Amino acid sequence: MALKVTLVKSPIGFEKSQGATARALGLTRIGRSVEVPDNASIQGMVFKIKHMVTVEQVEEAAK
Known part of the structure; x- marks a missing residue:
């Protein structure tokens, strides 16, 4: 998954660490989406900025 x-x-107006978390996930602009692995560290990052993001589960493509 x-x-x-x-x-x-926008992370402007929130704690600097929350903006840094968004950038660490690869989110640089409003509307930008990234696919990240579903693991504990990513879930913690998403939880920290849950008020700034939307999250969907996607199936990984078979290789």
């Missing part, structure tokens, strides 16, 4: 995380709110 993977997660599709989309930035829907």
